[in-house]
Amino acid sequence: DAGITQSPRHKVTETGTPVTLRCHQTENHRYMYWYRQDPGHGLRLIHYSYGVKDTDKGEVSDGYSVSRSKTEDFLLTLESATSSQTSVYFCAISVGGAPYNEQFFGPGTRLTVL
């Protein structure tokens, strides 16, 4: 499972509140990713990181920010949660030292915004 954990696993919050999701890996992989999964859309990339303090936007980055101050942790923050951000969020890492290698996924976080 590539040693990926996500916390929390489930969260219910209210519109307008900030939310931070954490992804932790134990194997010092360089590349880390945040996706959201919604029915009919598959997985869509929110943000990714290619090293400590090196991050970039994915295809659905509006309303989200990320930080990576340590190799092992990649944080996703919803600055002011909206109902449209209700989703399942997956963290992933890319193994093999190259970004286009296969990705391994964490167990996911189910977020509900009321």
Place this chain on the structure above:
Amino acid sequence: AQSVTQPDIHITVSEGASLELRCNYSYGATPYLFWYVQSPGQGLQLLLKYFSGDTLVQGIKGFEAEFKRSQSSFNLRKPSVHWSDAAEYFCAVGAQNDYKLSFGAGTTVTVRA
């Protein structure tokens, strides 16, 4: 940029029957291709991958996929499905010098007894 299409949203198959899931990609150069499976309530698990070489790729759980450049396809097959194969399947494409994978919308497989 690369993209993936999975034409079938939902497939129902009888236990013991064969299964084929379609995946079409769009990318100008040689793609890196992947199939993932997601059981209900679970994360994604890698079934198999194609980078280069033999166009018929074997994966876990008895799955295989064939890369056909002329058809821009990477279809997933299994000769005889088991009830435990009921899941959602995602095709993904990557490219050299790109940090990202692009995923298809997924195909849900239902297995009937």
